[in-house]
Amino acid sequence: MTKPRRWLAPTLGLIVLGLAAVAAADARPGGGHSYSGGSHSSGGGFGGGSRSSGSSWSSSSSSRGSYSSGSSGHADPMATLIGLGVVVFFVFPLKFYLEQQRSERFDSSPSPMPPPQPARRPQRVYAAIRNHDPEFSAVLFEDFVFALYARAHAARHDPAAMAALAPYVSEGSRTALLRRGEVKIHGVVIGRMQVEHVRIDQRIAVEIAFESNYTADLPEGPQGYYIHETWTLERALDVRSKPPEAVMNFQCPACGAPYQRTDQGACSHCGKKVEDGRFDWTVTFVRLRDQQTRPPALTGDVEEVGTGFPTVFDPEIHNQHAALIREDPGATGPHIERRLHDIYTTLNEAWTARDLKPIRPHVSDALHNYLAYWIDAYRNQGLKNVLKDMEISRMQIVKLVRDRHFDALTVRFWASGFDYTTDMTGRRVSGSSSSKRAYSEYWTLIRGAKVRGAPRDPVTCPSCGAPLDRVSMAGTCEYCSAHLTRGEFDWVLSKIEQDEAYTG
Numbered sequence: 001m002t003k004p005r006r007w008l009a010p011t012l013g014l015i016v017l018g019l020a021a022v023a024a025a026d027a028r029p030g031g032g033h034s035y036s037g038g039s040h041s042s043g044g045g046f047g048g049g050s051r052s053s054g055s056s057w058s059s060s061s062s063s064r065g066s067y068s069s070g071s072s073g074h075a076d077p078m079a080t081l082i083g084l085g086v087v088v089f090f091v092f093p094l095k096f097y098l099e100q101q102r103s104e105r106f107d108s109s110p111s112p113m114p115p116p117q118p119a120r121r122p123q124r125v126y127a128a129i130r131n132h133d134p135e136f137s138a139v140l141f142e143d144f145v146f147a148l149y150a151r152a153h154a155a156r157h158d159p160a161a162m163a164a165l166a167p168y169v170s171e172g173s174r175t176a177l178l179r180r181g182e183v184k185i186h187g188v189v190i191g192r193m194q195v196e197h198v199r200i201d202q203r204i205a206v207e208i209a210f211e212s213n214y215t216a217d218l219p220e221g222p223q224g225y226y227i228h229e230t231w232t233l234e235r236a237l238d239v240r241s242k243p244p245e246a247v248m249n250f251q252c253p254a255c256g257a258p259y260q261r262t263d264q265g266a267c268s269h270c271g272k273k274v275e276d277g278r279f280d281w282t283v284t285f286v287r288l289r290d291q292q293t294r295p296p297a298l299t300g301d302v303e304e305v306g307t308g309f310p311t312v313f314d315p316e317i318h319n320q321h322a323a324l325i326r327e328d329p330g331a332t333g334p335h336i337e338r339r340l341h342d343i344y345t346t347l348n349e350a351w352t353a354r355d356l357k358p359i360r361p362h363v364s365d366a367l368h369n370y371l372a373y374w375i376d377a378y379r380n381q382g383l384k385n386v387l388k389d390m391e392i393s394r395m396q397i398v399k400l401v402r403d404r405h406f407d408a409l410t411v412r413f414w415a416s417g418f419d420y421t422t423d424m425t426g427r428r429v430s431g432s433s434s435s436k437r438a439y440s441e442y443w444t445l446i447r448g449a450k451v452r453g454a455p456r457d458p459v460t461c462p463s464c465g466a467p468l469d470r471v472s473m474a475g476t477c478e479y480c481s482a483h484l485t486r487g488e489f490d491w492v493l494s495k496i497e498q499d500e501a502y503t504g
Helices: 011-023 079-106 127-132 136-154 159-161 171-178 317-327 333-354 367-378
Strands: 184-200 201-216 221-236 282-293 382-404 406-423 428-448 491-499
Touching: 011 171, 079 184, 127 184, 136 171, 136 184, 136 201, 136 367, 136 406, 159 282, 171 184, 171 282, 171 491, 184 367, 201 317, 221 333, 333 406, 367 382, 367 491
Parallel strands: none
Antiparallel strands: 184 201, 201 221, 221 282, 382 406, 406 428, 428 491
C-alpha cells in the first residue's frame, strides 16, 4: 500500500516526469492507487472520495500522444547513452537523497502541536456562494456533483436516460457526452475533484476538474479508462440549496416528480421550465482533457512520500474547534481520537477481508462506492491487500468547516503497520510482511450540525441499539430504517487524502 514518491528536488522535476512512468503501487483504503494518467498527485480527492480519495497518480503513456521508440526493435545508441547518464548522475543520487529524507523526516513519537501553517490554497472556496445562499453546504454540493457525474457517464449509451437528466445537464453538455460513444459505462470512480474557479454575477458558476476511472463494456470485452476533464456547473443567483434528503433524487427540481420533458422544454407534471439552472445546479460545459486506457495497478513497491511534510493547518482551527467544544464537550480531541481509532480499525479489517459490510455504517455513501470499486479490482485480479497490526501513533486536528447542515472535521494522523499484497495462494507479491510501513494521511469526518455528544458504541445502531450487522448499501439500518451514513447520529468518514496531496 504505497504511493508514488512526491519528488522533493525541483531541479530534478523534468527527469522525474520520465522516471515516474514505471511506478505502480499497492493501496491502503483511499491511498496509493496508481491509476491515473498524470505525473502529479491528486489534490481534492473526495472522495470522494469519497468524495476524495487522495489516490496517488502515476505517469504513463497518454492516448493524446507520447514518445515512442518505434517498431524496429533496435535500441538507439544515443538514447542508451543518455539513459545511462541519467541513471549514474541523477537516479542513484536522487534515490540516496530520498532515502535520507525519509529517515530524517519521520518521527512516530508524540510532539507538541506546531503553530498553524498557512494553507497552500484558499480555504473557503465556497464562502462566496454561502453569502448568497445560507443553506449551501460544501458536503451536500460535492455529494450532488459526485452522483451527477456518475449518472451522466452511465447514461452515455442511452439517449433517453440522458434526456431525463435535462434539468441538471444542459443540451450542449448532453450532446457532448453522448458523442463520446454509445457503450455502457459503469464503475465510475472519482479519484480527484478540484474546484478551480467560482464566478458570481447574475448567475453562480463553478468550474470543477475531475480525474476519474470507469469501465466501458466494449464489443471485445470490458476496458478500464482514466479520464481527466473539466465541468462547469451553473445556477441562478437566487436559487436556494435543497435539504439533505432531497439533494440526490434527480427528479424535477421544481415539483419533485419524475422528470418528463415536454416539447416546450418544461416539466410535464408542473409545467415549469426547469432547465438552465433555474431551480438547481446544471452542467453547462464539459471538456475532455485526457483519456487513457488504464486497468487498476495493484502491485508494486514504491516509497511513501509526505509523511514528514509539515502539517497543513487551517489558521482558524484552534478558534473554530474551541467554539465547537463550547457547544458540545463531546467534540474534544480525546473523543475525536476515539472515534477515529474505531473507524480506522474497522476499515483496515474490512479492507483486508475484502468485505465492506462492517465499515458501511461508518463511511459516507460516496466513499463506500469508492472503496467498493477497489475491493472489486483486487478480487477481479485475484489479489488481497493485507493490513496487519496497524496502529495510529498520533493525530492532529487541522481543519473544521461548519454550515447549517454539517460539521466537517479534518484530522491528520501518523500510523504504521504491515502492509503487503498476496495472491489467492497466499504468496506475497508486493509489500513486506516483516517490516512495518510508516505513513500519514488526512481524514475528514462529517456529522450533522445539530448532533451532540461523545462518540457512540461503534458496533450497535445509534438509533435503535441493534447490532450493526444489517446496514443496507444505501446506509440504512435494516432493523429500524434509520439512515446512518450522513452523520445523522455520529461522525462518519467521508474523505481520505494523502499527505503529499493535501492542500487544506
